[in-house]
Amino acid sequence: MRTLTSDPAKLRALIDAEAVRAGFDLVAITSPHSIPKAPERLAQFVADRFHGSMGWMEETFERRAKPSVLWPDVRSIIVLAMNYGPDHDPRDLLSLRDRAAISVYARNRDYHDVMKGRLKEIAGKIVARAGGDVKVFVDTAPVMEKPLAQAAGLGWQGKHTNLVSRSHGSWLFLGSIFTTAELEPDTPEVDRCGSCRACLDACPTNAFPSPYRLDARRCISYLTIENKGPISQEFRAAIGNRIYGCDDCLAACPWNKFAQTASEAKLAAREDLREPKLEDLLQLDDAGFRSFFSGSPVKRIGRDRFIRNVAIAAGNSGEAALSVSLRGLLQDPSVLVRGAAIWALSRLLPQAEFAALAQMALPEEKDSDICAEWQQALEPNP
Incomplete structure (x- = not known):
């Protein structure tokens, strides 16, 4: 030393x-x-x-x-x-269902x-x-x-x-x-949340079992970024159009009224990432994904997890026109992508049309998890 x-x-x-x-x-x-x-x-x-x-x-x-x-x-x-x-307020984007919300x-x-x-x-x-x-x-x-x-x-x-x-x-x-330098410590900050629970109430998936405790398994940021498998049926509808992370609990904090807009240019939002169209994102192949998100943290989850997220958002959009792109994803090499596309189409297509699509696709499908996804999507909603 x-x-x-x-x-x-x-x-x-x-x-x-x-x-x-x-x-x-x-x-x-x-x-x-x-x-x-x-x-x-x-x-x-x-x-x-x-x-x-x-x-x-x-x-x-x-x-x-x-x-x-x-x-x-x-x-x-x-x-x-x-x-x-x-x-x-990033939550404003949540009402634009044909657009994608990136944290x-x-x-x-x-x-x-x-x-x-x-x-x-x-x-x-x-x-x-x-x-x-x-x-x-x-x-x-x-x-x-x-x-x-x-x-x-x-x-x-x-x-x-x-x-x-x-x-x-x-x-x-x-x-x-x-x-290794011996420096004088500063005074710790005290908790100033008081009785406020705005952040807890804002969570779409009830990821906080109690104040100051987070169950990451229920958090949309975890589900769309860290989670490498299919997104649980339990959370798909609640995800809305959030395709990478979630800002709801952060944005709900009343202390944000004192926050200033980021002055660092590299931290300010890219115009094409403010409210990208789901339709455009569904078209990305691996090369297109890597190019579009070059230098972005989004790139780290890879194209397949990303398109999984976009397909879930498409299923929540109510935009039947997105079913054209989703149909194309039924042939995608990624099990993650195919599974999410099935769920999304079950939400956007009339029941008879979806059943006919399943009848054509199921005999050709070799993956048991995807077959189960089809079967579950065909079951009538309770």
Whole structure:
């Protein structure tokens, strides 16, 4: 471990100045021992299986729960936040059923790419000034950014489990710099949710069994992004036209009235991702998907999961004209896509027309899960 040489106060001033220069909106400091309740809460989350198929939550438990286990040399943690506030209420798009709703955070560049390089620049300045060692993290590492951000004073974890800021509401990306430098911690923020439950009541799938607890298996963000299999019948109608993530609990937070629109151009929504047409998205093959979402976090789920989501949204649209594109997807190589297309067509076509389509398709179908999807779709609604 390299030797530290800088005065802590001067080093803090450097950190603050470099954070502003790099485009971060908030910066604060905490210690690696500032989240003592996190291990117990994480253990309960995993024990309840609320993490669903996200096996890494269990596999990285020890490192995730305690920063000092992730890196024993860490002495201080610098938590930085970047505002990605939208210029409108994203829920307005939910009423445009022929359009696709993509979560605000994913409407432009992948924030991991935007933030990682800037955090490394700041970390480099810290080492140049004071020596020592640093490590940079943005979301993908086993770091509990939200509890650390609350401990550092950037905001508090609301009842929707996301960070809420008095100055930026629920619209903040978080990153951290672990350092061997001994820095004075900032004052933790207190919970300011009070009796409000707007975020809980806004959830379309009742993913919050109680305040401050999220069952990811019921969350639309999990279902459309992390979930690699078919989307459960239970949640398909509730998904509406949300094809990648869900902003409802975030957008419902009253503290958003203090939030400003993101000033960072790379975080502002691309025009073609504000309200894309479902019809256009249904046409994307793998090459078209990769090209259209180049540099976007949406690209990470792959074309098949994405078209699965779009087909579900098409089934919720009430737009019979989309059945033409959906029929074409019945021959798609992906089981995910075919299954979602079947469900969507069962919602858009007259019962007799759908039954005739099933009669033609079922004898040629070799996959048992898809056959079951057909049979279930043919059953009369209770």
